[in-house]
Amino acid sequence: MSEKVYNLEEAATLSPSGEKYIVLQIGPSHPGSGHMRLVVWLDGDIIVKVDPDIGFVHRTSEWLSERREWIKAVPIVERIMLPDTIHANLSYVLAVEKLLGIEPPPRAQYLRSLAAEINRITSHLYGIGIFGIFLGSSTVYMWAFGDREPFLDLMEMLTGARITYSYIIPGGVRWDMPNGFKERAETVLQYMERRLKDYEDIWVKNPVVQARTINVGVMKREDAISLGVVGPNLRASGVYYDTRKHKPYAAYKDLDFEVPVMKNGDAYDRLLIRVEEIKQSIRMIRQILKDIPEGKIIADNIYNQLNPVMKKVYEEKRRVMFPAYMIHLRPPPGEATSMVEAGRGEIFFYIKSTGDKYPYRFRWVTPSFRNLPFFTHVAVGHRLADLPAIYGSIDYFPPEADR
Amino acid sequence: MNLKEELSRISQAVEIDEKKSHYKVSVEDPSKLIKAAQDLKSLGFDHVVSVTGVDYPDKIEVIWHVSSYSVEELKSINLALSVSVKKPEPRKEYDPNKRALVLKRPPVRVPSLVSVWPSGAFNEREAFEMFGIIFEGHPDLRYLMLPEDFYEAWPLRKDFQHEKMKVFLE
């Protein structure tokens, strides 16, 4: 932070042409912007005001989902949050299940948590990698993206796809855990644990990284609460809040895990908290693999609607086929909300049904959208070179914010 | 703390279904909204999760979903604060660009709660451009995501006509 502190009220009155300031348009085609534009007012090297201009990848997911059958929203919400598809999928399905009044069986709950935790690791690795390339370290970028690979392979084994899994459906999950999954997962977890030490040496405890991130982009606890930031960024500011603990879903009630909380709220804490959450996810995956109960992976009232061919497929391949009911889901009138702790933070769904074959109102808020105040409030007063550090540390994913 | 009691003090219309974790406080009069929001904030609901509208044939319901980071008992609760405003009648107006009469759907007005919950700022901007809800008192009510040619289109209202979109659909 510079000694000269600009307050936001003063910054808001600046003329957009900026006679006194350099106005930088960072993005939408800029290596350090992603699919968005940051309009930055600079006084010398100091940022006076940042105006995030989002919406370049606005994909009208709400509009599309309100004009389609209920089940068709599953792939749509996934495509918005590509590094983190399971959570979008899960969150939507939870809301629909609340409307339908279906409760998935315990094995399906565990499988949901398993997929979610594997996905959380890949999502955090994605974030660490992007943070790396924003600060100039191509090694961490490549490492993190490479180390997603074993986890993506695991998910491929489980779901048959690498990114867009469409794994979770109302009432359960679509595929059961295949043979050999547990052994492979254990190998991958051991690999990741060993690699985290490498990350520590070359990235987390690298003096250059520490110089770039410690006391940069400080989000104080009170600000974090009043600005409503989410996820690891919130916990880095010292707020103990995790949807998995406070609004438990899937199998998180039964799992034993800690929620890492830091207190400084700077970019370095936000980096550390992601590393810690990877460790917790590894711990949770071990528990799930150990404790996973036997049984069906789909709710009974859906299983009973399967025809004999489908039941045979289910017994042989442990694959759930859709009864015709799935196409014509018509939840009773009412509204439901659901919240899920995704890799970047909390996804919120608000769905209103009028008993029709389409959702009447489909509203969702993604974590990146709620992390936007980092640009408008935290970046002010820092140097231009701190902007990528702040951007990278909050793990902002523009398509996710635009929806 | 008995949540139901506290909430019913704020407004008469309170729906609570703990099994479905559904909590909703409806305010009849938009002018009482800020008071209700302040009361909720003093209860401990300190941040806005989502601000959205729901378009009905005759009215628009504006919903603030709020939750708490600071009060331990409220962390598991996601509360909806809703207010309904009647939609003004759409009227035909001459559009010099199209050289024709076009149907104008006037926006509705509700007080902005940014002064109470700063975390709703971006959400309210989104609700403004999607539903045509003017949040009075919002410090920076601009279009957020939509481009300029969607000016006053209010795309998430049910009567939105998407002539331009046909090209993209097929």
Added chain:
Amino acid sequence: MMELIPLIIWLIQDLLYIVVFPGLVTILVLAIVIIWLERKIAAKVQMRFGPLWVSKRIGGALQSVADLLRFSFQEFIVPEKSDRWAFIVAPGLMFAFSMISLIFIPVGPYYSYLFPSYYTILFSVGMIIITPIFAILVGWSSDNKFSFIGALREAFLLISYEVPFLLSVASMIVLYRTFNYVDAVAYQFRGLPGLVLNPLAALTLLIVMIRTTGRFPFDITEADSELVMGLFTEYSALFFGIGMATPYVELYAFSLIFSLLFLGGWWPAPLYAHGPIMGLIIPGIVVVVKAFIVMALLVFLRAVYPRYRLDQAIRSGWSYVLLLSVLSVLLSFGEVMLLR
């Protein structure tokens, strides 16, 4: 007729001097090799192959050649509002001055007859110091805010790292009591290499080298996540290629200076010898190999470090590095007093 023969030999030697050591051919080959090596080292650390498919049998070593070809067939676009002449000339001048500095760096005991000078250290250092000024011109003439900020950063860094650079070279001048590379090498032949005699100056020069040639962690003027491509944002085609190559030429020049001043020059080749083979080629190879090792060490840093912020770099330039260079001068004085 017979009296022409020595002249012809001199001509051949001068030609060799300019073209081969440390001259044009070597720098071209070395630039290609070092760019390839940089990418390969980074790829090794980063768990991937690196350039491979251009020439698969030799590990993709011709990738840089392919890039050069691509650059030379691209369209060169001059932005409408740029300062046209400066925009075109500045990268060339920047490249030229970094090349000129090479002429004053002898790689063997052979004294060129074209550039005989007793002050080769001063000349080469002077020429290297001029190049960043043209870098600032490049940034200024583009009429792009990112280039402009890049130019400002270059200017700030130039000033803050020039002094330690000059002081570290000055400390070696004090130590060797000469302005001449050959005498400096001769001094090291008689005793220990400069690295042992004055490690502080060596460290300072290394840091300055990293900074001036824009290696990590001082990759500040073209920090791509902030400034797109820094100075060269608006450039395209061969001019962009020149912009990419100049730091490597500077890196080569710096590494030659480093190996001559600190690594014993062309030791273990004989100190004084005559003829193009013993006087130029063999010592040249030795020096270039040493310089190459230094270059490889510096390009390896890319695989380890992110970049510092501008103010951090400037602060350390004016504090730690300056302190180091002042100490190195004092150390040299001390050693000179002691040895006398």
Added chain:
Amino acid sequence: MSEVRKPRDPVTGHIKALAKGFKYLIEPNRMTLDYPAETMKLPPNYRGFFTVDDVKCIGCSMCEMVCPPEAITMVPRIVGSGGKTLPAESAPQDQKAAKRTKRPVVNWGKCIFCYFCVDVCPVDAFRPTGVHDVAFYTDREYRPTYEEYLNPPEDPYKSSKKVVSKADKKRGVSYEPAP
């Protein structure tokens, strides 16, 4: 969590970082596949291109209804001998004798490989082909006719070395020749 945050002193930090980089330089941990030269043999459950069993299909249009991107269209067919279908144009003169049915065709330009259609099929008539990385060069190729759809795109890297990935404790992912 404060012990995690404790900063390392710069000298140790630099040395450790450099040492780690150097370790990976001499002992590389290569993870990438030499892609077109080696390609993956896809696991049986991989969601790649798929085709329909002409005989099994009953033309119920469920797949068309569930398809989220509306990529599936049903084309009219008539039932021929042995359960195989014929194009509707080749119907015999006596229209009433022809048994009419429908068959699905997937527009690959729209398909998102969610496999909802595969799962909704009441007779399990779709089957995956184990092909994934296909490039189309014209718009026409995206939209196959039904006959083309029965023979989905071929693997363009047939001649390359086929490998399968394996979890590895040391390297994360290693590749071994496909069985």
